[in-house]
Amino acid sequence: MPVLQTGAEARAEGERRLAMVGRDTRALEIRDHVLRLMERDGTWDRLEGSRCRKWKNGRFMALLNTAFNPLPHANPPPMTFRQAVARQRAPEVCSNELSVWADKKVLLIEWNDQDARVITFKRGEWETELLSTS
Numbered sequence: 001m002p003v004l005q006t007g008a009e010a011r012a013e014g015e016r017r018l019a020m021v022g023r024d025t026r027a028l029e030i031r032d033h034v035l036r037l038m039e040r041d042g043t044w045d046r047l048e049g050s051r052c053r054k055w056k057n058g059r060f061m062a063l064l065n066t067a068f069n070p071l072p073h074a075n076p077p078p079m080t081f082r083q084a085v086a087r088q089r090a091p092e093v094c095s096n097e098l099s100v101w102a103d104k105k106v107l108l109i110e111w112n113d114q115d116a117r118v119i120t121f122k123r124g125e126w127e128t129e130l131l132s133t134s
Contacts, residue, residue, distance in 0.1 A: 026127065027118045031098055031109050033131055034062045059103050060130055067095035102126035 038055040042064075045054040053064040094110035094117060108120040 023121060023123070024116075024118050026123075027107060027109055027121045028116060030100065030107060030127060030130060031111075031116075033133075034098065034100060035064070037133065038062060038064060057133055060126075060133065061101045063099045065097040065099075100130070102130065 034055065037057070038053055041057070042053045042055040042062075044051050045063075046052075047063065053066075055062045055064075094112045094115065096112065097108070097110045099105060100107040102124070104122075105120065106122045106124065106126055108118075110117045110119060
């Protein structure tokens, strides 16, 4: 049975959803900007025995991991029953991952050809500063 909301609750829910759309749009805008910077000024770096694309400028740093340069992982211990069930329900793994730091990690976004997921996005003044970087 659906839960009935008051007018104020419905408005607040609508505003929250709108903010999430704005959040994702901004995260994608930042991703696209950083990928352009990385294409022009990025370097290849070794991370845990694998090569990945790295971009650094002042307090900003970004790492790009793709299906072509996956990070190696040690053999994990066998899964418990709960972990196996959780894995079945988990979303499909995306083939690209971008991490951005502005003194601390502020953005983690994954994507593939069909989908993009914002995992971590800590809003702040750094957004405007990074987007003005050329």
